[in-house]
Amino acid sequence: MSILHTVNKSPFEKNNLESCLRYAKAGSAVLLIEDGIYAALTGTTFEAKVMTAMEALDFYCLAPDMKARGFTSTKMIDGIKLVDYAGFVDLTLEYDKVQAWL
Amino acid sequence: MIKKCLYVNRRAPYGTSYALEAIDAVLIGAAFDQDISLLFIDDGVFQLKRDQDTTDVEIKNFSPAYRAFDMYDVEKLYVSEEAMAARGLKKRDLVVDVEVLSDSTIRDLMDEHDVIFTF
Numbered sequence: 001m002s003i004l005h006t007v008n009k010s011p012f013e014k015n016n017l018e019s020c021l022r023y024a025k026a027g028s029a030v031l032l033i034e035d036g037i038y039a040a041l042t043g044t045t046f047e048a049k050v051m052t053a054m055e056a057l058d059f060y061c062l063a064p065d066m067k068a069r070g071f072t073s074t075k076m077i078d079g080i081k082l083v084d085y086a087g088f089v090d091l092t093l094e095y096d097k098v099q100a101w102l
Numbered sequence: 103m104i105k106k107c108l109y110v111n112r113r114a115p116y117g118t119s120y121a122l123e124a125i126d127a128v129l130i131g132a133a134f135d136q137d138i139s140l141l142f143i144d145d146g147v148f149q150l151k152r153d154q155d156t157t158d159v160e161i162k163n164f165s166p167a168y169r170a171f172d173m174y175d176v177e178k179l180y181v182s183e184e185a186m187a188a189r190g191l192k193k194r195d196l197v198v199d200v201e202v203l204s205d206s207t208i209r210d211l212m213d214e215h216d217v218i219f220t221f
Contacts, residue, residue: 009146028150035117038148042192064158070151070165075190082156087133101105 003028004095007036008102011046016049016101022050026056031083031091033062037069040076047077054079106137108215111146116161124221125167132174139178140171142200143210146221147185152197163165168198182208 005024011017012078017039020030030053032040039046040061050059059080066082073082083091090097109128113120131138146218149165156160156163170178179200186192193202203211212218 003217008117010148013113013145018140035114035145038114038145041190045188064124065116066159068154068156068159068163069114069148070154070195072153 001076002095003060004098005030006100007032007039007099008034010035011039011049012044017046019051020099020101021053021057024053024057029058029060029074029091029095031088032058032065032080033088034065037061037065037071040066040080041071042077050077050080060091065090104135104137104216105138105216106210107131107155107217107219109138109140110212110218111140111142111149112144113221114145115150115154115165116156116159118154121146122164122220124163124219127208127219127221128171129174131178132171137178138176139211141182141206143182143185145185146190147181147189147191150175150181150198150200151191152195152196154197165197171198171200180208180211207215210212 003008005020008018009016062081063082063084111124115121154163154165180203181200183202184205
C-alpha cells in the first residue's frame with residue numbers, strides 16, 4: 001500500500017512534517033500544500049532534512065500555494081515536482097490512500 | 103497620551119488569519135495616533151516576501167498593504183536577522199524596506215515599548 005501524505009503546516013512552526021517523515025514508508029509520497037510549501041525552499045534550516053527524505057520518498061509541492069506566498073521553482077529544492085490542482089487530484093488516484101497531516 | 107505600541111508578527115500569511123488581522127489592528131492603532139512599530143519574527147518574515155500572487159488560490163493578496171503603511175505614518179518596520187537566515191530570505195526578497203535587527207537588539211526593542219500586541 002502506498003500512501004500520499006499531505007502536509008499543510010509550516011515546518012518552522014509545527015512538527016507535522018517531521019512526524020510525517022518519521023512514519024512515511026519508502027515509496028510513499030509527500031505533497032506540500034498551504035504553509036507546508038515552506039519546506040520545499042532552498043537555503044532553509046529544513047533543506048537538508050527534506051533532501052535526505054527525498055532519497056526514499058517522492059516530493060510534490062502545490063504550485064498555487066507556492067505562487068501565493070511569493071515563491072517560484074527557482075527557490076525550490078531540485079527534484080521536488082510542482083503540481084497544480086488537477087495534478088493534486090491525479091496524485092490522490094495514483095496512491096492507494098491519502099494521509100493528511102493536519 | 104501617545105503610547106509606543108509594538109505589533110509582533112510571527113505567523114506566515116494565508117495559512118491562518120493572523121497576518122491579516124494584524125494589518126487591521128495596525129491601521130486602527132494608526133487612526134488613533136499611536137506611535138507604532140512593526141516587528142516580524144519567526145514565520146512572520148514570510149508576510150513580507152515580495153511577488154506574492156494569490157490569483158490561483160482565490161484569497162486576497164494583502165501584501166501591498168505593507169507598502170501603504172508609510173501613508174499612515176507607520177514607518178518603523180523591523181525584521182529578525184535570525185528568522186530571515188533560518189528561512190533562506192535576504193533583505194532584497196522583501197516587499198518593503200525594513201530594518202534588520204539581531205535577536206538581542208529585538209529584546210531591547212520589546213523592552214522599550216509600552217504595549218506589545220502579538221499576532
